[in-house]
Amino acid sequence: MALISNPAQAAGQNLFLFSENKLLVCAGNQSELPPFEVFERCMHHHFVCDWLYDSDYEYTAARLEKDVPVSSDFCWLPLRSVFAAASPFAFEASRAHALLNWKGGVRFCSHCGNAMKDAEDETARVCVQCTRRVYPSLSPAIIVLVEKEGKLLLAKHSRRNTDIYTCLAGYVEAGETLENCVAREIKEETGIEVTNIRYVTSQSWPFPDQLMVGFRADWKSGDICVQQNEISDARWFSKDALPEIPKPGSLAYMLITGALEERRNRE
Known part of the structure; x- marks a missing residue:
């Protein structure tokens, strides 16, 4: 299915907020993720560099500006620590981080130089001019x-x-x-x-x-x-x-x- 980048359609069971290679988690329980209200506040204050809703796995993920202030209710956890703890959301966090990295690297078409947009039918980026499709790479x-x-x-x-x-x-x-x-x-x-x-x-x-x-x-x-x-x-x-x-x-x-x-x- 497609990645959705319409803020009105942000949804899912989990919210992954990244700053560089760190993930925002609840300070009192590092296996708990922030509620969606935090994403909405980040959008309101223009802290979000890029984001997506992955309908295949029902999560929303966003990359935040460096050094975004957070309340004492939350803390930044190195992403490798998520792997080390065998967190129940480790797979989704890894996928979310990789997709944000990929999306940020394909803003423009390598064939004609025009802007890319999210495909409406699958996880891909499409050139607005020549319709060239680019898929996530490993x-x-x-x-x-x-x-x-x-x-x-x-x-x-x-x-x-x-x-x-x-x-x-x-x-x-x-x-x-x-x-x-x-x-x-x-x-x-x-x-x-x-x-x-x-x-x-x-x-x-x-x-x-x-x-x-x-x-x-x-x-x-x-x-x-x-x-x-x-x-x-x-x-x-x-x-x-x-x-x-x-x-x-x-x-x-x-x-x-x-x-x-x-x-x-x-x-």
Whole structure:
């Protein structure tokens, strides 16, 4: 069904109000979302940058101006914390954030340059001039935990999250299978080859539009030689002597703790 951007038709069971990568929740109960009156006040005071009503999942979502004042009844919760808490509205929040990111990026037609509007019959944007349709897009990426003789391969990135060690990851290139991407990224970033590549789980990561696909793999050959423009350090870590790892809610955290839990079950 269509996305609706008529304020008179805002409706649904849930209201998602975002500021950057944070979600507004009730201060007394962070699993509770604000009532619709808050959205109406934000519209009245022109705090809303963009918004939509998703009739498929019956929620309204809006992106607010940065540093919007909120009452003590509410607080901002990092969106990754919603994932970590396995909130009952985590899926809708992820979808809402991704759709707002997508909508904000397709205001003008890439073919003729004219304005885009919401389609009336489906989740799409339509050019007002040439009628070209654009649909929400995803950027698939792999993330992989490599093991060797009971140790985990973890790396520090050169440009982000430089205080933690995490799993290797990268975007899928045109023509690649997911397994091809796993092998290529590990070879490029660390110089090693892997075998026994196996799927574990996936996660929507709407920052802005990623679909993370998680794998585990086993070392096959080679010594670590990092790609320095991507990785500042990579090492094999014993499972009982891990460095600081990503926070709960991330797929990297799930892969690492899943491997630890598997080891405990075997012992």
